[in-house]
Amino acid sequence: MADxxxxxxxxxxxxxxxxxxxxxxxxxxxxxxxxxxVRALESRSFDLVVTDLKLPGADxxxxxxxxxxxxxxxxxxxxxxxxxxxxxVRALRLGALDFIEKPFDIDExxxxxxxxxxxxxxxxxxxxxxxxxxxxxxxxxxVGDSPGIRAALDLARKVAPAPTTVLITGETGTGxxxxxGAIHAMGPRREGEFVAVNCAAVPDTLLESELFGYERxxxxxxxxxxxxxxxxxxxxxxxxxxIGDMSLATQAKILRxxxxxxxxxxxxxxxxxxxxxxxxxxxxxxxxxVRQGKFREDLFYRLNVVTIRLPPLxxxxxxxxxxxxxxxxxFCTEFKRPPVEFGDDAMETLRRHPWPGNVRELxxxxxxxxxxxxxxxxxxxxxxxxxxxxxxxKDWEGxxxxxxxxxxxxxxxxxxxxxxxxxxxxxxxxxxxxxxLLGITKxxxxxxxxxxxxxxxxxxxxxxxxxxxxxxxxxDRV
Numbered sequence: 001m002a003d004x005x006x007x008x009x010x011x012x013x014x015x016x017x018x019x020x021x022x023x024x025x026x027x028x029x030x031x032x033x034x035x036x037x038v039r040a041l042e043s044r045s046f047d048l049v050v051t052d053l054k055l056p057g058a059d060x061x062x063x064x065x066x067x068x069x070x071x072x073x074x075x076x077x078x079x080x081x082x083x084x085x086x087x088x089v090r091a092l093r094l095g096a097l098d099f100i101e102k103p104f105d106i107d108e109x110x111x112x113x114x115x116x117x118x119x120x121x122x123x124x125x126x127x128x129x130x131x132x133x134x135x136x137x138x139x140x141x142x143v144g145d146s147p148g149i150r151a152a153l154d155l156a157r158k159v160a161p162a163p164t165t166v167l168i169t170g171e172t173g174t175g176x177x178x179x180x181g182a183i184h185a186m187g188p189r190r191e192g193e194f195v196a197v198n199c200a201a202v203p204d205t206l207l208e209s210e211l212f213g214y215e216r217x218x219x220x221x222x223x224x225x226x227x228x229x230x231x232x233x234x235x236x237x238x239x240x241x242x243i244g245d246m247s248l249a250t251q252a253k254i255l256r257x258x259x260x261x262x263x264x265x266x267x268x269x270x271x272x273x274x275x276x277x278x279x280x281x282x283x284x285x286x287x288x289x290v291r292q293g294k295f296r297e298d299l300f301y302r303l304n305v306v307t308i309r310l311p312p313l314x315x316x317x318x319x320x321x322x323x324x325x326x327x328x329x330x331f332c333t334e335f336k337r338p339p340v341e342f343g344d345d346a347m348e349t350l351r352r353h354p355w356p357g358n359v360r361e362l363x364x365x366x367x368x369x370x371x372x373x374x375x376x377x378x379x380x381x382x383x384x385x386x387x388x389x390x391x392x393x394k395d396w397e398g399x400x401x402x403x404x405x406x407x408x409x410x411x412x413x414x415x416x417x418x419x420x421x422x423x424x425x426x427x428x429x430x431x432x433x434x435x436x437l438l439g440i441t442k443x444x445x446x447x448x449x450x451x452x453x454x455x456x457x458x459x460x461x462x463x464x465x466x467x468x469x470x471x472x473x474x475x476d477r478v
Contacts (some may be wrong), residue, residue: 007186218267
């Protein structure tokens, strides 16, 4: 059942259409003047408008404009006199869904009305699905309160209303696609599609056809036409993730598409106009790639209108705790288990872990912990993270730590080896204690010992001999 507005000055036709629509269970409001129809559109909503173009008071084009102004999602079917094709085309350009020439059969008009209602329902369903797909990208769903992430989100809010090209930089796993989606969701193109392409995940030989599409027969295996990502994003946003991995040849075509607003399908003979906002992202240093000749300078400056840098998780302080609790709530809901909290040891591990995989790594660790923890409290072992580096002793920090710097300078590797040896001697050659003194993990100190070829008799015998530097004492076997 739908609410339909029928606007027609001919009483017999108006009544016939109202009776036919009412017989199908629809609620019908009629108007014989255009100005009356405009007032009706201002006061209540309709699922469909059927209007003649030639009306007293205000013509059908004024009715169309009122629909677009007050109820832009409502479909409109236009009735036109025979031979008024020019007016019908104008109505379609103003947003009418369909038109029918007078005189017409009432049964045909009933079919047009039902088809228009179905298309309106389908469009509403598509809009609902798009809203659902945009839900993760809403800025309020981006968790974090550190200065770096606040600055990034503030900049995203400022650029969202404009069609400006945006470049998002940051390490892998920092949430670049999430911020790109937020820009789309906050902007005027949110009714359009948000189309993401991971340029690093598509082989370069296929990336061009993925972006621009192809015609049937364009190459072996092209059995049918394929619409590319640019066309899909028409009226919306195209997110080019890891654009630094794109070849120079494809970069040139991307630049042309941005500059001209036109693309060509592979095997096509005519350009296609596309209205697309471009957001690009990369974990690479594009300015350095430009200097090395690996990235086009003109494309770099075209993309780099506004740059948003996302900080790595290790620079975001207690955001790691906020994110961990956020993910824990999500996974408890997904796994249908009671809420959990992080124990003190887990909190300390979360804070000390360097998170090379950033937010993606944290999410995976929390998922594992929620899945495997047996009680209401998550422990450090549930997270499954490698041993974190212990904190550097306070008496080794800042002004309290002094060393002699030769006037002629010193090689960094020599200084590192000497510092490593000093820590080992202080720790009586116990590697885990030396690692604690240096603020690194056992794995890291093992690597450095092997790198510099450092050995000690206590590491191969049960009882250590006297230290070459005069230090003696018990030692753990490693």
